[in-house]
Amino acid sequence: MKSARVLLALPGLAALAWGVVLFAEYALPLRPDVFGTVGWIIGGPILNDAVIAPLTALLGIVLSRVLRHPWRTPVVAGTVITGVLAILAFPLFWRPYGTAPMPGLHDTNPAPALALTLAAVWLAVLLTALRHRLIPRPTRVVPPITRDAPPITRDASPITRDTPPGTQDAHPSTPTDPPGTPADLPGTPADRPGP
Template sequence: MTKTRVLLGAVGTAVMAYGGWLLLTQATWSPRYLLSLGAWLAIGPPAHDFLLAPTLAFAGVVLTRLIPRPWRTAIIAGLVATGVVLLVAVPVLTRPMAGPANPGLDDRNYLPGLLLFIAAMWALLLAATAVYAWRGRPAGRAAPSPRRSSGPTR
């Protein structure tokens, strides 16, 4: 194992332990809460693993064959980012005001804000890609050198 993998594993374990500690210390262990937590754990990960991930993988495979090179990476990155933002937004879209009210934070409709964020993200992503495609290769980068075959040299 490389040092980077060990470090990432340690950071991930620490973050999960902190989340578990928060869950144990701040949760109200009522039957309604346990049912909600169970539903979230039973639906959230499978929704990602069996719905979002395969859909994005399929879209990535199809799009790499249909979209020209400068646009490929941007479109696929935009799809992944959109999927992640939608997954993060599920709790506030499906359970408005689930916790104690926080004036100015929870008292609004999240759907228009979510749609506006996704639209702005795509507009910036496509605009940056258009500028990149229009300019060609970024300044300061040399053209790639031709590849040599792995056969014997003369």
């Protein structure tokens, strides 16, 4: 187990070391804009761990206690997705060209794009919560599995609601023996021909 953990940790440590090398190439020699970058690198996780994550957890706990069953999971998931999308969109609202230039990213206004994405998320939340009303749940009548019930085969007649489980093929005068009883074994007196 220890070796598996070490093997899983090695790629992460290698990526971390490569990130330090790339940041050192960017930051050295020191310039004024490097301090702003360090603020983003250190401030982002602190802001997330100290403010955003606790608020999201608190909101999730409140919503899970307030909402009823079909709404609870979709609304909590939609709230978490909304928070993640807000974090991703924050640099674009903070200042123009707040992220590295990518083709197509800065060609549009981020506010309508975020609004459309959030509308799609909450439409999915609404449809997921209402799916129980729109699509009825399938019901099956399955007989309980008991020791005394005969095995169900594909040839058996379909079970109806009026017939109690395990009695559709049984005759009232014939007792049913569970499989493996001496009457079922070859060579028992029931199988031997008479004199």
